Amino acid sequence: MNEQLRTHQRRLLSLLGRDGTSSGRARFRLELSAAGGVGSLDEWLDADGERPLVVTGDPGSGKTTLLEELTRTLLEENKPVFHLRMGLWLRTRPLLDQLAGWGLTPESAANALLQGRCWVVLDALDESRGGRIDEAFEEIVEFSRQFPSARIVASCRLAQLPAWTAMHFASARVLPLRPQQVYGVLTRAVADSSLAARPSDLAAELVDLCTNPLMLEMTEQLLRAGRERVFRIVSAAQLYDDFLELLDERERGKRPVGGTLEEVMSAGLASRILGLVACRMLRLGLSAVTMAQLADWLSEVLVQDVWAGWWGGAMRPSAAELANYLSNHVPLKHASLPGRRSYQVAFMHLTFRDAFAGRHLDHLRETDPDFSLDEWALDDHRHSWPAVVFLAGREEESGLTTRSVIDLAFTSRRQELLLLAARCVQDRWDTPKDDVGELLMSSLDAFKNWDRAFDYDLMRATSTVIGRLDDEFPERLRNDLLYFTDKYAVVVPREITNVPLEDLLEATSSSEPVVVTNALYSLAKYRYSSAMSRAQAAEYITARLSGWPDNLQDQAVAALKDIHSETSLPLLRNLMQDPGFPFRSRAFAANAVAEMGDITDVPSLVALLKDHDFRYRDSVSWSLQTLAKRMTQRHPSVVESVTEEYVAALRGESDDESGRYAKGNILYSLGVLGALAWHNVIVAFLSDQAEPYVLEDGLLCLGLLGQSASLTFLSTFVTHTDPVVRLKAVEALVRCGSTRWDVVADLRNDPYRIVRRRVEELLADQREATPSPNPALRALRNVLTGTVLRSDATRQVFRIGAAERPGVEEALRLLSEHLSSVPQFLGQGEQQEVRLATADVERLQNLLAEEQS
Structure with missing residues (x-):
């Protein structure tokens, strides 16, 4: 090892763990799981040394801890290591340049990588700037080809891991901590505190949350500090709030107040500014910012009107002074590129960025009359969604954000917003049961009747919150949810993009089922350039179909349907009628025949619809409807004959579960076919x-x-x-x-x-x-037929908008002689309400009805 490389190694070792964000999480032997079983990181590295390894897991699961421990161990063993936090990675500069530094030139780094066994550790690819995760992985693949002897270990959040990487990377997921580990830590923390409580007094949901190492560390510190409020926490967002408050207290204890800037920051205004910074980072997809960027953003809150609103008459610092203050206080930390004198600023964990962004949204909702949640929820890239989830977790009125997102889903007809609503429910375990029920009923309605039929992601999202339902939720709707999630949410495939067709076809020969599943799903989504390439893909799948297990056969037939090559029609026709294939495969085959077949396929579909041994007759009903609509123009009589068959099938249908769903779809099809x-x-x-x-x-x-x-x-x-x-x-x-x-x-x-x-x-x-001829009376009628916020025996409270208020006031003045009490108007901006006596409401409604008639 030359002197340049030694200097690089020493500098890297001195920087590791300097921010101290994971020191408390290194005490456990974090285990990883993959297709081969469960083991430590060392065991997985020994098992698959040829391909790069990507360590996956949820936020806070310990991925960074594992990679830092690996890097530190290798450095202490005097093995050459390069380390990079991918939040600092720049697409515009070669990866090799960003790995070098501290006197080590890219040329020297390349020689080391080519000559010997070097390690390259790349942490948090999900934090790649601007959300360019695919591009980051692509560069790593190219890097591994350029330096084949390098041992590459990376990490990425499981939810952001691109599916196509399975063809180039081995992967292993960090497992949650075991319950006995969690209880051991919490028991010791309570015993060492001044709290008169037991770990069993903690909410079961919080204990489950603590199987995540970061959550466990925060909960442990709060308990040791004697924070009794931990026992009343109902969401991850509240846990973050309490922990950040504890950090803030500790910081003030370390730094006695002295000077104007320290005073105003200690009054809670640092949190206000950090919320603004976090939202900006979130929307831009950034995990770290330069000091210059931070100063630019802070200059926006130093303008006179904002300054006066936040700090009053306190002396205004410069943007650079403010940026320097924040960057040297938790929860921010310095993040350095190798060999760079300048540094960037990041939150000590990415989830703290999201927590502060949620705080900022909460502040805006309370203070800004023009605030709208819509722009944050209607984010096509979903960058802002974590802030919305944290907002739902910390709001005083549980379920408010969830209801707003569901309402927006209906008004915008964007059913993916129901996925966001499901995340809000998941994160807050005291969400009212009525709101949980509404979300699940809305998801069922969207799944069956909205613009994008059979959106499997909806069923996958609903499966995560079914357990939150109470006993009063209609049993039959619960059964419907279980039926559809069992049918459509068993597998969660991921689309592989930016990969040649030949590579996708080759991936279907993998020995790993998840790789085959993702490849088949991606072949279904692939943009084929010609009928010949479609036929090639269909023939490739057809040749291998019989050798796959049931779940892969299901995915293969679904892919053939979407590839839509007529060369596969003979196989699909036979498969649809073959009882030797799984029910799902036959149902998917019937769907494919409906979309590609012709009038001669009607008898086969009718026969399958009437076959009571076939479980998914509801799917066949939909297929027959699809085929009939396709054939109507060329065969005008087909609808009449098919509806007659539908009625016959309806009359002969069974009363069991399959029969119930078949009847429903048959009736729906009769309506669609007129x-x-x-x-x-x-x-x-x-x-x-x-x-x-x-x-x-x-x-x-x-x-x-x-x-x-x-x-x-x-x-x-x-x-x-x-x-x-x-x-x-x-x-x-x-x-x-x-x-x-x-x-x-x-x-x-x-x-x-x-x-x-x-x-x-x-x-x-x-x-x-x-419309009413009197605009004021029309405004009052709209309010009285609108949302009742609260009511009891003596009064009713209605929501009104700022634009409606003048008309409502005018109408109540005109009708004042009929009122028994004076109406009360409360609130400001769009969040206003009017309170009326219950007896007056009925009297006013009768008067308005007479006026309209």
């Missing part, structure tokens, strides 16, 4: 049905048919015990031309918010269609 001739038969059939799932789709069918003759029948379901049946009854009534708004309005106080929301939308449509 089976008007069977209207009376459908009504008669539904009259004898008690299963809510069947009724739900049956009412949807009648709504699609849109016949006024359905109105009397539909009205009987407005008071049904099942909330989704009520919801579909209301929607069907409107589609069939009902003018019985009184029936709809009765559901404004439905126990389920998803029903109330839909009713409010319909009432809003009605108000738009029949």
